Amino acid sequence: MRYPIPNESIELLFTKARSHRSWTEHPVSQETLRELYEVMKWAPTSVNLAPARFVFVQTELVKEKLYPYLMDSNVEQVKSAPVTVIIAYDEKFYTNAKRLYPAYDTTDYFKNDPKISSDTAFRNSSLQGAYLIMAARALGLDTNSMSGFDNAGVDKAFFAGTDLKSNFLCTLGYGDDSKLFARGPRLSFDEVCQFI
Template structure:
């Protein structure tokens, strides 16, 4: 893995990619949702925890249910997007570690320590949410990640039968409408937010 990706790939994933609030009418198929997962699942998490639990809201009913738990500014975005995704996190992720990280008894690291599991689930499911965005962009799709929602209401509506799962953030997904974009916001150079020690 020594050769860098070409500029066209780096542009699509990072430099020219944008977050979208509005999408075209072009549909997103279930096969594309599977393809996103099949890429993002390979992104590294600590001890291969994979705590993210995704709910892909495709039906109008599911999107309306999610929108009802969103802030006023996000409700229309969630309803209108081809797909809206809940990136959740399973605080009991450690139960799958014997399968996902079998060469060490990693489950024992987390047994009886809810505080540690919650912090680790939040950190690593956020990582997986970033992999979701990168995978979607790599496959030619656009996203609109957001955090303006009532976490308790989302958890009650979508994870009531999974008490160890909590929502982390949500995102829309589709083919972004470039006509609706605002001017790109600035990003600082290396020297401002970085320190080499």
């Protein structure tokens, strides 16, 4: 039987966690980013195929490749964040099927149905991006996810000639709490949930 995690951990991950748009100058080490992946990689995906790919953008030189494709309101956030992660997906994720799901080879199932393959890659890379956010919070990092960018432009700049496609971006670092907005409300249980 599993037991609930302490309330302090729930607060860290959910109820007191905030999305940050302003950052301190404290760096995020590559060791921390490796640890982040090692934590989040164990979360579930469809038949364990893990289609997400993560590009950790850290240097100003590489950040400059992102700026032309960002909504104006996102440029300063990416510029000031220690790390911006491009959460992408591999359109041919199923080439790892035999290795990652040895119980049953699903290669042909995905290879022969581009619609199912595309839907699976997008859906599961979205899940994995969310897992990355939760793992980052668990490791004491702050995050902010964003979809305000030109996917086709980012794909051309970063993934030309590959089978990778961008899904969304997420900044990582140590947020400046003094610049947070007031916390926004959430919908109530009765507004979004039902028992049947």
